[in-house]
Amino acid sequence: QGPGDLHLPIDIFFRSLAEESGVASVGIILSGAGADGSLGLRAIKEHGGLAMAQAPDTAEQTSMPQHAIETGVVDYVLPPADMPDVLLNYAAHLQAGELLPRVASDSEARALKTILAVLRARTGHDFSLYRQSSILRRVQRRMLLCRIEELSEYARYLHRNPDESQILIRELLIGVTEFFRDPEAFEAVGEKVLPDLLGTGNRAHDDPLRVWVPACATGEEAYSLAILIREYLDETRQQVPVQIFATDIDDRAVEKARRGIYAVNVATQVSSERLERFFVPMDRDYQVVEGVRKMVVFASQSVTKDPPFSRIDLVSCRNFLIYLEPELQRAVMAVFAYALKPGGYLLLGTSETSALLTPYFEAVDRRWRIYRRLEGRAELGAMALLSASGRVTLDLPGEAAVPRQGVSHQVVERFLLENHLPPCLVVDREGQVVFLYGRLGRYLEPAGGHAGAWHVVRLMREALRMPLITAIRRAASEGAPVYLQDVRFELEGHTESIDVSVLPLDHVIALKGLLLVILKEPRPAPDALPPATGAEAGSRQREAELERELQAAREYLQSTVEELQSAYEEARSNNEELQSANEELVTAQEEAQSVNEELATLNSQLRTKLDELHVVNNDLANLLAGVDVGILFLDRQFRVRRFNQAVTRVINLMPGDTGRPVAHIASRLREADWLAAARLVFDSLIPHQEEVEDDDGQWYSMYIQAYRTSEDAIDGVVVTFSNITAQKQVEQALRRSQALAEEVVETVRQPLLVLDGALRVRQANRAFYRTFAVKPEEAIGRPLYDLGNRQWDIPRLRELLDTIIPHDSTLEGYAIDHEFEGIGSRRMVLNARRIDATDGRPDLILLAFEEGGGEGVGVAHVA
Incomplete structure (x- = not known):
């Protein structure tokens, strides 16, 4: 569960x-x-x-x-x-x-080395310093599935089947990852790392938090960190830019991570709250919401080969180092120390040992492998990534130092492997290195400069440079092999010697124009030769060396002179071409200047438009922030496009919710299906307005209308919430007052009428209906004089209502005698009061009737 x-x-x-x-x-x-x-x-x-x-x-x-x-x-x-x-x-x-699991035998180790060399040639990935036992086990699995018994046979199979290289790479790159793997480790990051990196006052608002997740596989760990950081920023109400770089050498895994789509069983790895907030359900999968996806940049990168990121605040590399040999582990740790800022954090997997930590780290949480980068500058040594143990980087078959157009590295390496050649170089006719193969460290002494410009003269030890370049030029010009024997050089205080063979490769169509330079230790002299005396042997040896050096110098000088003559002629020809090209360039420059002026004008117009857009955007942002009306913009899929702070009182929105389906976000409204109303407005284009109440008893006037673009296209809906709580309270108070007045009227035992300014009956109590035998439906809304077949059209009553009451707001004891049809003669004593309206409503007149006496002056006898 x-x-x-x-x-x-x-x-x-x-x-x-x-x-x-x-x-x-x-x-x-x-x-x-x-x-x-x-x-x-x-x-x-x-x-x-x-x-x-x-x-x-x-x-x-x-x-x-x-x-x-x-x-x-x-x-x-x-x-x-x-x-x-x-x-x-x-x-x-x-x-x-x-x-x-077992240790490979010597023959298996050689075959495995060949397999890894083929992989490197075809894919560019070097697994030679990964744990041999793990590599061997994965290779044996492929052998089993291919029904191959011997490693050497599988190496040949790999040569013949290029597609198998990609399958084997995928086998080697399989790793288990999931969202919030080891949840306690992420809790430790949230409690001990993020407060330090994002605590109040620790970071400027425009200083981005930079995170690197190497070996990210399909992206679950990178997204887990993004969710954790998003939650922390929302909880602390901070607006800090976040840059998460997630890298891996598996292009297919990186592409899957970039899409952010995962199977439905991702629900077993995250809480229901996180699932609802940070994932969007699809047909049969879940996709990480756009707001979180935008926090992460996925890229193909090898942590052991490519340049690292810099100024990083947090590196999370969990359960990757366990697959590497210790020497490569140390190199990768040096990379992390270089990438991290002082005070930055390193998060490792629980299976990885802390013994590899450099002096640049201190433990923050040993159980969950969290470490802090100490002060001090970390340097990446020369080629530290590929030379973690101090040996020369190019001991194994490698990529070309200078790729030669039209020549495939795979073709070169396949040729070298199939011919079982000793350590050698492949160069072009000018001595530029195209490929290096085998253990060449004892012969190399690279000069300073750009690594992509290696030439034999810059790459080899000084004593070997002149003999090699001379032999290369001879072989190139003559098209025939050149052999040099017993070429001497100094190595760690001792004199060493090698035999050099330079062979044109014109017989290999794919390698035409290249030369193979083979470096071999000289064979010992045959035992059959009689030994010479010490002085004589030394003299002959020295003489032979001097003759070889002199001959090499002559050949080098002659070659140089010929090259200079050829170069001079080429220079003259090139000079004429340059003059012609210069004239064309002048014309092109004038045209470019004209185009540049047009571009400058367009750029100025674009800058003006951008400034206007910036102003409009600022105006909109300030408008949304300044009004006390909640505003919510939804797109066509009813995902959150934009909103202001006021609407968060009604709908539980947070800054990271942009791009999320609004259906996944809870509202605080009671009994109001506002989303259904929004969908209806989107479909019908008819605006909708209703009054809604939230959980706190606040009332809002909700208005929904379609979102129209400048081209009059419907691209969503706009929902506004205006707080009308005060208005509702006034209305409720009025209703209560009216109800109270009605109850008072009904409570009075004497007949009572309420008339409006036009003398129409607004209200009468039960005593009036009972005393004068009138029904409510005959009275309410009708003029008083029309009641009972105009029995109430009484002159004295008219005098009271038309003459006296308009001038005197109160009159008491006004007596009227009248004969009513059906009920007989009645003496009525009227008490009248005029209620003047003050809020634009009509005036009211209250008439209370008493039977009996009254002041004589007010008595009228009507026949």
């Missing part, structure tokens, strides 16, 4: 099986729905086991086998009927002990 509450028993079982059985573990994914098992297969492969999947065209449900195949770790994709043969063959090799 993962933190995301997704139950994947096959993944759990495969992982347990891999940890328990290692190379003896076999994982087979058959027909089934979902993605269960794909993560477990990676664990089985990482421990050296066998991974198989059913061919999708034979499966009733293709989802599980298809997800397994897409991991790239499946060894066989077969119908179930073909699987037993593979299993039996694998079991037989296991019983023979061929797949168990």
Whole structure:
């Protein structure tokens, strides 16, 4: 059961099986729905086991086998009927002990070296300093799958099948990674590393946090760090730019990481909160949200070969060093020390030893392998990455120092390997080095300068330079081999000698124009020759040496003179061409100047437009920040495009939510399906407005309209929330007051009427209806004089209402006698009060009726 509450028993079982059985573990994914098992297969492969999947065209449900195949770790994709043969063959090799960890024999070591040389020639990746036991085990797996018994036979198979190189590379690069692997380690980073790097006052707002994740595989660890940093920045309400560089030598893994799409069982690796916030569900997968993807830059890079990044705050390299030999581990640690700022942090895997740490690091958390970079400048020694043990970088077959156009390094190295040649160089006719092969360290003494401009004169030891360049020029001009014997040079205080052979390669079509320079130690003199006396032998030897040196000097001088003459003639011809070219350049310069002026004008216009855009953007940002109306922009897929701070009171948005589907973000509204309303507006283009209430009892007027571009295209919706809580409170107070007034009216025992300014009945109590035998539907809204077939059209009443009340706001004890049809004669004593409106509403008149006496002056007898 993962933190995301997704139950994947096959993944759990495969992982347990891999940890328990290692190379003896076999994982087979058959027909089934979902993605269960794909993560477990990676664990089985990482421990050296066998991974198989059913061919999708034979499966009733293709989802599980298809997800397994897409991991790239499946060894066989077969119908179930073909699987037993593979299993039996694998079991037989296991019983023979061929797949168990062991030390390679001498013959196997030589074959393995050839295999790695072919890999380097074809892929550019050098695995010679990776752990030999791991390399041997992975190669033996490929041999098993190819049904090859001997390493030497597999080396030949690798030569003949270029596609096998890519398959073997993928086998060697298999690594297990997942989101938040070792969760406690990430918790330690959040508690001990990020507060130091991002704490208040520790970093300027425009100083980016730089993180490097080498050997990132398919990107899970890089995205985990991005999520952790995003959460910390949101929690501390900081706006710090973040640059995460994630690198790997596996181009396919880097491309998968760049897309950020992972199988559905990623839900077992992250919490449900993180899954909802940082992942977008797709058809059968999850994709990391755009805001997090933009934090990470993925690139192909070899940490052991390519230049490192610099000014890094945090390096996370977990469970990579365990695959390297100690000397390469030390070199990589030097790279990390160079890349990190003083005070930066290094995060290693729990299986990696701290014994390799240089004096540049101190422990912060030994359990989770977190270290801090100390003060002091770290230097990368000359070719430190490829020469970690101090030996010459070019001891193994390598890439060309100066690539020669039209010549493939693979072709050169294949020729050298197939001919089993000793240490040698491949050069062009001018002595420029194209390729180096074998252990040449004792003959090399590179001069300073750019490494890409190696010439024999700059590369070789000083005593070997003149003989070599002379022999190369002779062989190039004559088209025939040149041999030099017993060429002497100084090495660590001793005199050494070598034999030099320079052979034109014109007979090899692909290498035409190149020369092969072979360097060999001289063979001992034959025993049959009679020994000379000491003085005589020394004299003859010295004389022979001087003659050889003199002859070499003459040949070199003659060659130089001929070259100078040829160069002089070429220079004259070139000078004439240059004069002609100069005239053309003058014309081209004038045209370029004209184009440059046009470009300057366009650039000025673009700069003006950019400034205007900048001003408009600033105006919009300040407008959004300055208004107390919540504003939310959604795109066509209802993902968050832009929002202001005010809307966060209604919808739980955070700075990192840009690009996330708004459906994944909770709102604080009660009983309001605002998203459904937004979809309806997008479909119908009819604006929508309603009043909504949040969990705190705040009321908002929600208005939704379509988002229109300047071309009048519909590209989403705009949602605004205006706080109307105060208005709602006033309305509620008015309703309460009105209800209270109505209750008061009903409570009065005497008949009571409420009239408006036009003398229409607004309200009457039950006593009025009962006393005068009037029904509510006959009274409400009708003029008073029309009641009861105009029985209420009484002159004295008119006098009261039309003459007295407009001038006197209050009148008491006004008596009226009247004969009412159906109820008889009534003496009414009226109390009247005019209520003047102050808020634009109509005036009201209250009439209270009492039966009986009253002041005589107010008595009227109406017939």
